[in-house]
Amino acid sequence: MLHxxxxxxxxGERTLFDEISAIINPGERIGLVGPNGSGKSTLLRIIAGExxxxxxxxxxxxxxxxxxxxxxxxxxxxxxxxxxxxEQIFDDILKLRERHRILHExxxxxxxxxxxxxxLLEEFGNIQHxxxxxxAYSLRADIERILMGLGFKESDLTRPTTEFSGGWLMxxxxxxxxxxxxxxxxxxxxxxxxxxxxLQWIETFLxxxxxAIILVSHDxxxxxxxxxxxxxxxRGNLLDFAGNYSFFEKKYAEEQELLKKQFENQxxxxxxxxxxxxxxxxxxTKARQVQSRIKHLEKLEQIEIDEELAEISFRFxxxxxxxxxxxxxxGLEKKYGNYEVFNGIDYELQRGDKIAVVGPNGAGKSTxxxxxxxxxxxxxxxxxxxxxxxxxxxxxxxxEELNPENSVLDELKQAGSNESETRLRTILGxxxxxxxxxxxxxxxxxGGEKSRLALAKMLLNPGNFLxxxxxxxxxxxxxxxxxxxxxxxxxxTLMIVSHDRDFLDPIVSKxxxxxxxxIKTWLGNxxxxxxxxxxxxxxxxxxxxxxxxxxxxxxxxQRRIEAEERNALxxxxxxxxKRLGEIESEIELKxxxxxxxxxxxxxxxxxxxxxxxxxxxxxxxxxxxxxAVLLNKWEEIAGRIEFIESET
Numbered sequence: 001m002l003h004x005x006x007x008x009x010x011x012g013e014r015t016l017f018d019e020i021s022a023i024i025n026p027g028e029r030i031g032l033v034g035p036n037g038s039g040k041s042t043l044l045r046i047i048a049g050e051x052x053x054x055x056x057x058x059x060x061x062x063x064x065x066x067x068x069x070x071x072x073x074x075x076x077x078x079x080x081x082x083x084x085x086x087e088q089i090f091d092d093i094l095k096l097r098e099r100h101r102i103l104h105e106x107x108x109x110x111x112x113x114x115x116x117x118x119x120l121l122e123e124f125g126n127i128q129h130x131x132x133x134x135x136a137y138s139l140r141a142d143i144e145r146i147l148m149g150l151g152f153k154e155s156d157l158t159r160p161t162t163e164f165s166g167g168w169l170m171x172x173x174x175x176x177x178x179x180x181x182x183x184x185x186x187x188x189x190x191x192x193x194x195x196x197x198x199l200q201w202i203e204t205f206l207x208x209x210x211x212a213i214i215l216v217s218h219d220x221x222x223x224x225x226x227x228x229x230x231x232x233x234x235r236g237n238l239l240d241f242a243g244n245y246s247f248f249e250k251k252y253a254e255e256q257e258l259l260k261k262q263f264e265n266q267x268x269x270x271x272x273x274x275x276x277x278x279x280x281x282x283x284x285t286k287a288r289q290v291q292s293r294i295k296h297l298e299k300l301e302q303i304e305i306d307e308e309l310a311e312i313s314f315r316f317x318x319x320x321x322x323x324x325x326x327x328x329x330x331g332l333e334k335k336y337g338n339y340e341v342f343n344g345i346d347y348e349l350q351r352g353d354k355i356a357v358v359g360p361n362g363a364g365k366s367t368x369x370x371x372x373x374x375x376x377x378x379x380x381x382x383x384x385x386x387x388x389x390x391x392x393x394x395x396x397x398x399x400e401e402l403n404p405e406n407s408v409l410d411e412l413k414q415a416g417s418n419e420s421e422t423r424l425r426t427i428l429g430x431x432x433x434x435x436x437x438x439x440x441x442x443x444x445x446x447g448g449e450k451s452r453l454a455l456a457k458m459l460l461n462p463g464n465f466l467x468x469x470x471x472x473x474x475x476x477x478x479x480x481x482x483x484x485x486x487x488x489x490x491x492x493t494l495m496i497v498s499h500d501r502d503f504l505d506p507i508v509s510k511x512x513x514x515x516x517x518x519i520k521t522w523l524g525n526x527x528x529x530x531x532x533x534x535x536x537x538x539x540x541x542x543x544x545x546x547x548x549x550x551x552x553x554x555x556x557x558q559r560r561i562e563a564e565e566r567n568a569l570x571x572x573x574x575x576x577x578k579r580l581g582e583i584e585s586e587i588e589l590k591x592x593x594x595x596x597x598x599x600x601x602x603x604x605x606x607x608x609x610x611x612x613x614x615x616x617x618x619x620x621x622x623x624x625x626x627x628a629v630l631l632n633k634w635e636e637i638a639g640r641i642e643f644i645e646s647e648t
Contacts (some may be wrong), residue, residue: 001025002064002184002212004238009039016042018236019056024184029206029213031223031245034233036432036476040216041075043233044068044186047214060184067182071189072447074173076161083157086143089176093136100127146175149201149625151194151361167193167361178205185213191222192473195361196499198524218476220245220502225395235304256296263303273297296541314430314482319464319492323387324351326465326493333380334367341367345381345519349465353646354487354494356504356526359514365497366395366469373467390463394471398458399450404443408433408453411442415460430482431456431475448474455483464492472500501526509632523639532640569644576641583634587627594623 002024011404016039024030032040045051047058048068059067076085087094101237103124111116131137147157150171152380161169170193177185191199199222206213206226214231217223230241230248241248273293280286325348332345341364349355349372359365368377371383373393403410412424419427428438431452442450451474468485472480480503487494487507495512498504504526511522511529522529597620600606607613 001060002047003059004043004047005057005059006307007058009042009046009052009053015236017053017056017233017238019239020233020236021056022231022238022240024212026183026212027210028229029209029227030215031227031230031248032214032216032233033223033230033245033248033477035478038233040233041071041188044188044214044216045070047184048186062184065180066184066186067177067180068186069170069174069177069188069190071168072166074169076169076172078160078162081158081160082147082152082164083143084181085161085172086094086147086175088137089180090136090139093131095141096131097136099473100124103127115193115364121136142179143175146178147172149205150175151198154364171198174202180306181211183211185209185211187213188216189218190215191217191219191499194499194532195365196358196418196501197360200530205512208392213584217401218472218480219500220477221500224502247524250428251538256583259303266300266303270297314427314459314486316459316462316486316490316492319462319490320388320390322351322389322493325349325386326351326353326389327386328384329371329381330384331381332383334364334371334372334376335379340517342517347519349386349493349495350551351386351493352491354508355496355510355512355521356508356529357495357497357512358499358526364516365514368519369467369469369495369497370395389465391467392458392461393467393469394455395469398454399447402442402450402454402457404441406442407439408442408490409438410451412457412460415457427456427460428453431479440638452479456572459486463491466490466492466494468494468496468498469536470498471496472498472503501530523635572644573641576637580637580641582635583630583637587630587634590623590627590630594620594627597623 004020004022004024006021008015008017008018008019010027020043032043034040046053048066050068077088080088089210101122107117107120107124110120144154144157147173148154152168152171156164159174164172174187174190177187186198190202194202199219203225205220206215212350213226215223215227217393225244227244230243230245232239232241232248232252239252241251243251273296277290277293277297280290283290327349329345329347332347333343334341354386357365357369367376371378373391374383374385375393403414406414408428409421409424412419412428413421427440428434433440433449433453438638442453445453475483480500484503484507485495494507496504496508506525509523511524513520513522513529513533522532524532597616600616601620606616
């Protein structure tokens, strides 16, 4: 059991923690939540022993261990490989191995049966027993399993750590922590540098983890999946909720609603008391009652409610209408020296497409996005931008293009959108720049703050084809929600690289999967893609199993199994094809009726009958809406048929 006991921490006049306490039980999976600046990372550092509070303490048993993953700042040994750096976490085993090796050499230098040989043999046996107990003989397999689960390829394990970016170095730090298997695992934004496959892997790993977990994350789906308890920091207090993030949101909203009513009642009571005091202050007959009420007000603990952030919103200006084809890639080739990323890729983006780009890190997602944005040259093939298309591109490196001598507010003013200062400050509020933050110089901002500012600046002049590479990495829940709502309402074309399913799902209607050397479009959001992908993997495993069984069968048995497979495929496809035909018939009938109405509306005499105009206009709009729904259904079912047929 870990006991956070009465911790207080102040920064100047600001109280970050006011005697907060909590008990963390073995095996609990806790989401630590709260707005940016509420102290989530600070609390993790205090629990990890890396920062001291002003008062209070963290207590746990002597045999308990704590493992802490910060958001950044990992510093691996540049002389080691990925495997070698990860292996350092088992320093005790490495020392035992070295002693084991030395003893083996020394034993060879002494004759069997001598006293010295016997002493060496006894110690050799003891160390061998220790190595077995510590799992030393499965160590390599354990390290490889964790590293490859986090996205490293087998060939990466022997590469020096200096060849990897900061995001990959964070994965090494995470791997070391998971292998250490601490009693209390503290994770500060562990998903920021993961792709969708690694995210799914660690989600499964953490749900099966034996120890307790305290997790800070702005990925709602990840929090909901992993956590079973939520601790929320608010106004210096630590609130406790017996459920995941969605449970916390619901309960917290209910509590805030009740608190608002109590707040309003208290305000009313205070006003009535103040009126009584003012009215009878100088009446001797009421002096005792007046003094009583004054003392009551002085002792009254006033109710505080959270600032209202829900009203803050951002909306894109209506973009110029582009041509139907926004961008076309024909026979795309891309190489870096002898390394081939893409060869012969064809792809077409249509006006209004909203597409999530997913796939393992290193498959070429960012390369493809940069090519689409026109900032990465291609080796061969064609990239053709459609009529009247204006791309807007956001990537993390764009923070480097900000003027370090500008203030945050001036940087937005120079974006040239002609927005009022009030509006600019509202937009900055959406991205966590409030109060005097807007007057900070760009040069003093953190990396995350610069990324948020670059994102806000881009959104002021967005164009009609927006391309985002991990836009949510440094946003809190509130800011992500504001951006999500704005992108849902955006009338242009979108492509977004992100691993945050909860953010993407309400926005996108297609998912572009990027794998080494190839791409594939799935009709549906990221959750739909993951479901279909899991089905495909399961189906492929079944095929592989069936193939291996067939190899040992007679030709007659093989024909019987093939017939069963065809029947199973027909059972899957026939209902879908039947439904597709029904939808096509409905579309055909509605298209005919739509054409009839358009012909009627084209006649000059049509507008002589107002009632008929109104009636047909309403029917026309209804048919257009029904056609849009039917076409979406047709696309979904046709996509499922194509998927099933392509996997057989």
